[in-house]
Amino acid sequence: MSDYADNADSRIYRTIAADLAAARCARPLLADFHCHFCDEPIGIELLFCDSDCRDDFNAILPLRGARGSSPSS
Numbered sequence: 001m002s003d004y005a006d007n008a009d010s011r012i013y014r015t016i017a018a019d020l021a022a023a024r025c026a027r028p029l030l031a032d033f034h035c036h037f038c039d040e041p042i043g044i045e046l047l048f049c050d051s052d053c054r055d056d057f058n059a060i061l062p063l064r065g066a067r068g069s070s071p072s073s
Ligand SMILES: [Zn+2]
Pocket: 035, 036, 037, 038, 039, 040, 048, 049, 050, 053
């Protein structure tokens, strides 16, 4: 029984370590008066025009493997 728990602990540790390493290498998003997902102009210093764009951007991050680039690039 402890083998299952040990394997689960090891898998959790590897997942967290990989995510931390990716986060440390990620470029921070900077407000550039455009939505980072749909590229719509934004009048104030925000990263996304609404929560849908933010959620969609965060959903595709693992698929893109890098943070800070727009989906159109
Ligand atoms: Zn947007």
